[in-house]
Amino acid sequence: RKVAFGKRAVLKRFSGEVTFHKGQLVRLYRSDLNYTLKTERKLLPKWLQPRRVVER
Template identity: 65%
Template sequence: MVYVVQQCLDGYDKAMWHALKRKTLFNKRVLQRCLGEVVFGKGELVQVYHSDLDYTFKTEHKLLPKWSQP
């Protein structure tokens, strides 16, 4: 039983390490392309992506829009 739990923890650790590596590389590429921090001011139109709907299996969630209104 302890072996199985350790395998789960190791898998989670690898997944988090991979996600952190991808995030770091993405941020590095974005910062090279546009210098400085991107700050949205009041009154600017932005859209928000609801990533929690990507891996849903509920039927009622499949028809919901993933992008918010601008």
């Protein structure tokens, strides 16, 4: 189990550049909320709603 879910195993499987094509749905992660100290910002969702790729 540890090998399957270890950090190195996951990084080896999913490493590299990800290419998105026109029309695909993607979700954006708001990393600016990781280090916030304001209480009201901590309750905001870190992942935005899915959006379509318009052009590459």
